[in-house]
Every structure is written in structure tokens, then in C-alpha cells.
Amino acid sequence: MRILVKDMAAAAGKQPDAELEAAGWVHRIRDMGGIRFVILRDRSGLGQLVLAEDSGAPAFTLESVIRVRGLPALNEKAPGGAELRVASLEVLSRAAPDLPYQVNGDISKIGLEAILDNRPLSLRNPKIRSVFKVQDTIVESFAAYLRNRDFTEIKTSKLTAGSTEGGTNLFQVDYFDRKLYLAQSPQLYKEAMVASGLERVFEIGPVYRAEKHDTPRHLNEYVSLDLEIGFIESELELIELERELLAHIFGEVARKNGPDLAAWGASVPGPEDLARAPTLSYEEALKLANEEAARDKKASASSRIFDINPEAERLLCEWSRREHGVDLVFVNAFPRRHRPFYTYPLAESGKSGAGTLTMSFDAIFRGLEISSGSRRQHDYDAVVEALPKFGLKPENMAGYLQILKYGCPPHGGFALGCERLTQKILGLGNVKEASLFPRDRRRVEP
Ligand code: AMO
Numbered sequence: 001m002r003i004l005v006k007d008m009a010a011a012a013g014k015q016p017d018a019e020l021e022a023a024g025w026v027h028r029i030r031d032m033g034g035i036r037f038v039i040l041r042d043r044s045g046l047g048q049l050v051l052a053e054d055s056g057a058p059a060f061t062l063e064s065v066i067r068v069r070g071l072p073a074l075n076e077k078a079p080g081g082a083e084l085r086v087a088s089l090e091v092l093s094r095a096a097p098d099l100p101y102q103v104n105g106d107i108s109k110i111g112l113e114a115i116l117d118n119r120p121l122s123l124r125n126p127k128i129r130s131v132f133k134v135q136d137t138i139v140e141s142f143a144a145y146l147r148n149r150d151f152t153e154i155k156t157s158k159l160t161a162g163s164t165e166g167g168t169n170l171f172q173v174d175y176f177d178r179k180l181y182l183a184q185s186p187q188l189y190k191e192a193m194v195a196s197g198l199e200r201v202f203e204i205g206p207v208y209r210a211e212k213h214d215t216p217r218h219l220n221e222y223v224s225l226d227l228e229i230g231f232i233e234s235e236l237e238l239i240e241l242e243r244e245l246l247a248h249i250f251g252e253v254a255r256k257n258g259p260d261l262a263a264w265g266a267s268v269p270g271p272e273d274l275a276r277a278p279t280l281s282y283e284e285a286l287k288l289a290n291e292e293a294a295r296d297k298k299a300s301a302s303s304r305i306f307d308i309n310p311e312a313e314r315l316l317c318e319w320s321r322r323e324h325g326v327d328l329v330f331v332n333a334f335p336r337r338h339r340p341f342y343t344y345p346l347a348e349s350g351k352s353g354a355g356t357l358t359m360s361f362d363a364i365f366r367g368l369e370i371s372s373g374s375r376r377q378h379d380y381d382a383v384v385e386a387l388p389k390f391g392l393k394p395e396n397m398a399g400y401l402q403i404l405k406y407g408c409p410p411h412g413g414f415a416l417g418c419e420r421l422t423q424k425i426l427g428l429g430n431v432k433e434a435s436l437f438p439r440d441r442r443r444v445e446p
Contacts, residue, residue, distance in 0.1 A: 006047075026065075050083050144248075165340050188397065250270070278329055296318070376413075
């Protein structure tokens with residue numbers, strides 16, 4: 001039976017006389033003259049094989065897939081503390097010798113474009129692959145946390161008749177004899193499912209943003225971790241939910257991905273750190289960002305910050321780390337002009353009726369917005385009135401309007417960008433590194 005390289009040392013300790021079978025990719029070959037050391041890579045890591053010159057093994061190349069049998073032996077110099085002395089070797093798939101990408105190379109010396117151009121090969125690098133082990137834990141723990149709190153997972157269509165988030169960043173799709181768009185977010189569907197009576201739903205799925213700019217924080221296709229919950233009164237409840245959800249996700253990443261975090265020299269905040277993360281209103285956050293900019297050498301001293309832009313996000317997190325010991329800030333009460341049509345207005349003290357602020361918030365982690373959310377407007381007339389002001393057509397939203405017209409509870413939710421969260425947990429320079437096969441303005445392959 002095949003064993004994984006990570007279990008080789010234990011097997012060598014227990015039964016050194018029993019022949020073992022291992023299989024995987026040839027990660028490295030060191031020819032010592034008379035003896036060859038081969039590093040074998042399987043899903044569990046790296047292990048050492050020892051081949052005598054007279055082993056009679058067929059020829060193989062780096063990245064070939066091989067199966068070997070032999071006796072295990074403890075060797076503290078070998079990765080994992082053991083090696084397999086090979087008695088027989090079979091080449092299951094021979095790799096062509098002209099590898100365009102050095103899988104066992106130091107990735108800090110390889111540019112991002114080369115890494116992405118050769119994605120099927122670069123993903124074989126254990127450090128690069130570890131990004132997606134962490135992402136797996138994020139997705140799994142997001143779902144597990146919510147399921148434990150009576151949320152139901154939903155999957156909704158990615159083909160829509162119009163915009164949900166406002167703006168023009170939509171990809172048009174030919175759909176028989178009409179035009180549709182790739183969904184920017186499951187926003188309206190997740191609200192519909194709250195009103196269906198499920199009350200608490202979440203969705204993990206791709207969303208599409210036709211943003212033309214190429215920045216380290218933007219993808220044109222990303223995975224959105226969405227949730228929506230009925231019977232809430234304010235975005236402050238959502239902030240507390242996100243704080244606990246993040247504590248769970250970070251806890252699981254720390255528990256399951258120790259070696260992956262170590263490979264990137266990364267760590268995650270603990271629950272006590274998250275408990276200290278401050279909530280600032282948009283106005284307070286802007287004021288603070290400007291004060292920080294005035295004392296920060298990296299900030300462009302002359303220009304005032306008028307919006308929570310990337311510079312403000314960096315400055316706010318630096319402030320929070322210094323003052324609260326945590327790199328996470330929640331910003332709420334955004335002005336209406338910055339939020340989509342569905343955002344609920346904030347009743348401002350001293351003003352009658354709906355003001356210009358909204359019950360909305362963002363979470364900024366390690367200098368980057370990782371999530372956005374709000375309480376939603378559930379009043380049918382208010383939404384019908386708002387739609388045209390946002391350039392939206394009520395006739396494209398008949399299904400959504402129906403749910404508001406016939407009994408919809410007060411509700412709200414938020415969405416976390418899966419790749420951005422992965423990026424910030426591991427300290428990756430570019431969000432594209434956290435996407436298996438990223439799509440940007442130029443890149444549609446592989
Ligand atoms: P928003 O548009 O702010 O909100 O998106 C939510 C989160 O998704 C991530 N994100 C992105 N990640 C990578 N590339 C992009 N181009 C990109 N755009 C957004 C960010 C962001 O915080 N419907 C609302 C959510 C809600 O209110 O429930 C929405 O989609 O991490």
C-alpha cells in the first residue's frame with residue numbers, strides 16, 4: 001500500500017524491515033556519484049529517496065511521476081527525518097526535460113508574471129500550493145461557522161439582467177437573442193432567500209467585476225463569501241457577527257495551517273486581538289487618516305485624503321495597530337453617495353427622517369478592505385424611488401421588487417473577498433497570488 005512521505009519516519013521507526021511504496025513527483029535530483037538522492041513530492045510534503053547507481057532504475061527527469069518500493073530508514077538529515085532506500089522504481093509519467101518553470105526554485109526570485117504564465121507548473125511549488133490550503137480552510141470554516149448558527153448555504157445564478165452594485169463594471173454576455181450580465185454579487189438573490197423564510201443564508205461563489213484598472217487588490221473574477229440575515233436593526237450587529245466569524249476563521253487557519261503560515265512567515269490575530277478592533281464612523285476615519293497622513297513620512301504630505309482610499313486604509317490600520325494592538329478596523333456610517341441603492345439610511349441625531357448617512361460598514365485588515373456590508377432598505381416604495389437615481393431600471397428587478405412588496409423582514413449582510421482575505425492572512429503582495437487561475441484585463445489564460 002502507498003504511504004505518504006510525511007509518514008515515512010513513523011514507519012521507519014515502527015517496522016524498518018517492511019518494504020514500503022511511495023509515489024509522487026520528482027522534486028529534486030542530487031547525483032553524488034555512485035548514489036542518487038531524489039526528493040519525492042506528494043500531497044503531504046517532501047521525502048528523500050536513495051538510489052544506488054546499480055539500482056537498475058529507468059531514466060527519469062525532474063517533475064516525472066514515479067512509484068517506488070524500498071525499505072525506510074531514519075536519517076535526521078533527510079526532510080521529515082527519514083528516507084526510503086529504493087529497491088524498485090517505476091516511471092508512471094515522464095516529464096519532458098524542457099521545463100519552462102523551475103518548480104523547486106526560490107519563488108521570491110521569480111516574477112509574478114512568470115508564476116502566473118506557468119500556473120499549472122507553479123502551483124506544484126509547495127509554498128505556492130500552500131496558499132490554497134489556507135484558502136481551503138477559510139472557505140470551510142466560513143461555511144462551518146455559519147451552518148452552526150442555523151444559516152443555509154445557497155447557490156444562485158451568475159447570469160443577471162442588470163447591475164446590483166451600481167456603476168458600469170459589468171461584463172455583458174450573449175444569451176440567445178438578448179444581452180445579460182455576469183453577476184457582480186449575489187446581493188439581490190441572497191436578500192430574496194432571507195425573505196423566502198430561510199432568514200439566514202450564505203453563498204460561496206464567483207462574482208465578476210469589469211474593472212479596467214490593474215492593481216494588486218483587484219481581480220475581474222473573484223470568490224465572494226456572502227451572508228445575509230433577517231431581523232436585524234443595525235449594521236453594528238453585523239460587525240459583531242463578522243468579528244466572531246473572523247475569530248473562528250483565523251483560529252481554524254492557526255490550528256490547521258501551521259506549516260503553511262510558517263512557509264510565508266505569517267501569523268493570524270487571536271480572538272482577544274479581534275475584540276479590540278475599533279469601529280470608527282466614516283467621518284472619524286477620514287479625520288484620523290488625515291491626522292495620520294500629517295505625521296506619516298510615506299504619505300503624500302501635500303494632498304488631503306477625501307475618501308477611504310488605499311492610502312487611508314493603510315494609515316487607519318497602522319493607527320489601529322499602534323493604538324489598539326490589532327491590524328483591523330471597522331468603518332461604518334458611510335455617506336449615501338458611496339453605497340449601493342439597497343443600503344438603509346441612518347437616522348442622524350438632530351435631523352428628522354432619513355439623513356445622508358447609511359447603516360453600512362467596511363472591514364479593513366492589514367491595510368486592505370476585506371469586506372463590505374450593510375442593513376438593507378426593505379421598504380418597497382423607498383427602493384422603487386431610489387432605483388432610477390442609481391441608474392437602475394425597476395423592470396430589470398421585478399423578482400427583487402416582488403419580495404419587498406409582499407412582506408420582507410428588516411435584514412442585512414456582508415461579503416468578504418476570499419482572495420483578499422487569503423492575501424492578507426499570508427502577506428501576499430498581490431491578490432492575484434491568491435487566485436488559482438486569475439483573470440485580469442489581459443490575462444485569460446491559463
Ligand atoms: P463590495 O462590492 O464592496 O460589496 O465587495 C465585497 C468585497 O469583495 C471584495 N472585492 C474584490 N476582491 C477582489 N477583486 C475585486 N475587484 C473586488 N471587488 C470587491 C472586497 C470587498 O470588500 N454586495 C456587497 C456586499 C454586501 O453588502 O453584502 C458587495 O459586493 O473584499
